[in-house]
Amino acid sequence: MxxxxxxxxxxxxxxxxxxxxxxxxxxxxxxxxxxxxASILQPYFDLARLARKEAIVAESATTYFRVAPYLIFASxxxxxxxxxxxxxxxxxSWSADLIAIVALLGxxxxxxxxAGMDVGTSFGGLGASREAMFATFAEPAMxxxxxxxxxxxxxxxxxxxxxxxxxxxxxxRVTLGMSLIALVMVALAENGRVPIDNPATHLELTMVHEAMxxxxxxxxxxxxxxxxxxxxxxxxxxIGCVFAPWSLAIGDATAQARLVGAGLYVVKLCVAGVAxxxxxTSIAKMRVFRVPNFxxxxxxxxxxxxxxxxxxRSLR
Amino acid sequence: MNGxxxxxxxxxxxxxVLISFMLLYQTRLYALVNVYGAQAFVLSSxxxxxxxxxxxxxxxxxxxxxxxxxxxxxxxxxxxAIVRLGIDRDVENVVGVGPTMLxxxxxxxxxxxxxxxxxxxxxxxxxEDLAFALAVILLGMLMMVVRRNAISMVVGFMSLENGxxxxxxxxxxxxxxxxxxxxxxxxxxxxxxWVFLFRLQQTFGHVDAAALDEFQGLRR
Numbered sequence: 001m002x003x004x005x006x007x008x009x010x011x012x013x014x015x016x017x018x019x020x021x022x023x024x025x026x027x028x029x030x031x032x033x034x035x036x037x038a039s040i041l042q043p044y045f046d047l048a049r050l051a052r053k054e055a056i057v058a059e060s061a062t063t064y065f066r067v068a069p070y071l072i073f074a075s076x077x078x079x080x081x082x083x084x085x086x087x088x089x090x091x092x093s094w095s096a097d098l099i100a101i102v103a104l105l106g107x108x109x110x111x112x113x114x115a116g117m118d119v120g121t122s123f124g125g126l127g128a129s130r131e132a133m134f135a136t137f138a139e140p141a142m143x144x145x146x147x148x149x150x151x152x153x154x155x156x157x158x159x160x161x162x163x164x165x166x167x168x169x170x171x172x173r174v175t176l177g178m179s180l181i182a183l184v185m186v187a188l189a190e191n192g193r194v195p196i197d198n199p200a201t202h203l204e205l206t207m208v209h210e211a212m213x214x215x216x217x218x219x220x221x222x223x224x225x226x227x228x229x230x231x232x233x234x235x236x237x238x239i240g241c242v243f244a245p246w247s248l249a250i251g252d253a254t255a256q257a258r259l260v261g262a263g264l265y266v267v268k269l270c271v272a273g274v275a276x277x278x279x280x281t282s283i284a285k286m287r288v289f290r291v292p293n294f295x296x297x298x299x300x301x302x303x304x305x306x307x308x309x310x311x312x313r314s315l316r
Numbered sequence: 317m318n319g320x321x322x323x324x325x326x327x328x329x330x331x332x333v334l335i336s337f338m339l340l341y342q343t344r345l346y347a348l349v350n351v352y353g354a355q356a357f358v359l360s361s362x363x364x365x366x367x368x369x370x371x372x373x374x375x376x377x378x379x380x381x382x383x384x385x386x387x388x389x390x391x392x393x394x395x396x397a398i399v400r401l402g403i404d405r406d407v408e409n410v411v412g413v414g415p416t417m418l419x420x421x422x423x424x425x426x427x428x429x430x431x432x433x434x435x436x437x438x439x440x441x442x443x444e445d446l447a448f449a450l451a452v453i454l455l456g457m458l459m460m461v462v463r464r465n466a467i468s469m470v471v472g473f474m475s476l477e478n479g480x481x482x483x484x485x486x487x488x489x490x491x492x493x494x495x496x497x498x499x500x501x502x503x504x505x506x507x508x509x510w511v512f513l514f515r516l517q518q519t520f521g522h523v524d525a526a527a528l529d530e531f532q533g534l535r536r
Contacts, residue, residue: 169319171319171320171323173323173326173327174326174327174330174331174334175330177327178334292414293341293413293414296413296414296417297341297417300337300417300420300421301334303421304333304334304337304421304424307421307424307425307428308326308330308333310428311428311432311444311447312322312326312444314432
């Protein structure tokens with residue numbers, strides 16, 4: 001029973017915090033450019049406004065166009081519920097490993113690109129083709145990171161990896177550093193953050209995510225936006241649970257420990273949000289054709305990390 | 317061998333290989349020279365750590381030489397050369413970055429496989445240092461092969477030299493005289509390269525080594 005309560009807490013927590021995280025990043029970016037910026041709560045108001053509004057669907061749209069937002073949102077939410085955010089060993093976390101999480105996100109991306117092309121406007125197709133190109137480079141990189149972690153911890157289960165890293169003395173590992181950098185690069189690309197795509201622009205030739213959802217409005221748009229916010233939170237949670245797992249409540253922890261873990265999780269998100277805002281203001285967006293190089297570097301870091309791990313394993 | 321000592325030397329040697337990849341990836345000359353300086357700095361820390369760990373004071377001298385010449389003097393000289401040659405444009409790659417990276421990874425894999433098989437009797441740190449040193453050497457050679465600009469070829473050569481020093485520091489009982497000799501040979505190489513660079517610039521008006529290919533053809 002208690003298991004159910006905590007799993008439900010995790011699922012509501014991620015969905016409740018995701019807009020605040022996006023709001024925090026926007027606020028930090030605004031403050032750093034000497035603007036006052038909207039309140040951190042603004043994304044909630046935006047979502048509520050969109051949910052109230054009428055959903056307008058293009059004439060040429062098929063049924064899929066209406067279904068897609070629910071598919072995207074559901075796959076992202078399920079993926080987010082599988083990541084150990086404040087405690088390991090929750091009810092659902094045993095049902096799928098990190099590869100399954102990547103697959104769920106891949107499914108969400110597939111649904112989104114298909115929806116982008118559904119109406120048949122040029123912008124949607126443009127965004128979809130770019131998104132597909134980025135995915136082709138980001139997913140191998142992500143999988144090499146998964147391999148590194150799996151080699152190190154002996155499991156692809158995020159809960160097991162986090163527990164292994166907390167319990168065992170892994171020491172200074174160059175592989176962990178490389179996979180951290182690679183994972184951050186992949187996360188930036190997957191979420192369309194600044195060096196890859198600018199989440200704040202509309203109607204620019206460089207945009208990717210915004211181009212695909214240009215035809216959406218009302219509650220459909222609200223769902224897709226919320227899914228995008230969830231995805232950002234999910235990646236930050238993965239990074240947090242693998243590379244800063246000390247605040248997690250491990251295994252069969254008491255309810256109190258889990259609640260403390262939830263509090264620390266919020267702190268972790270705040271730190272990550274401020275860091276992301278700082279990073280985004282200090283860097284310029286790169287040209288689309290340099291993105292394969294950027295993600296290729298992430299892939300290479302992952303492979304090199306796996307190689308180095310292999311060396312130190314065979315020596316010890 | 318306690319865990320932390322091994323981990324730190326693993327970290328530093330791994331960092332050296334990583335910086336070699338950054339050299340392959342970097343296409344701007346100024347940044348290339350800076351990255352090279354960073355590699356030399358990591359090398360000198362790796363050697364100093366080795367000295368501290370194995371209590372071999374003469375390795376401190378090696379570390380100091382590496383720092384002085386490779387992390388300070390050579391980058392400074394190369395910066396001067398870039399300014400005087402008036403080339404602050406992009407470096408052109410012969411092969412694209414992607415295939416180069418893959419070739420580099422293959423080099424590292426080769427180095428690891430070869431060294432772990434051959435040096436079976438040596439202790440863990442020495443074997444690892446040898447494997448990574450071979451990787452750095454191969455990456456330096458790769459850099460000299462794929463780049464056309466003379467400055468980046470020089471940087472490739474110098475980073476190859478970094479790999480040699482790492483290997484030498486890993487081998488026990490390397491006399492200090494040899495290290496001095498290596499360090500000074502690098503400086504001599506720098507002088508020769510300096511002359512070569514400016515001759516190239518004078519003759520062809522640029523430092524693209526592709527011009528030499530034609531020259532070779534005329535002679536044959």
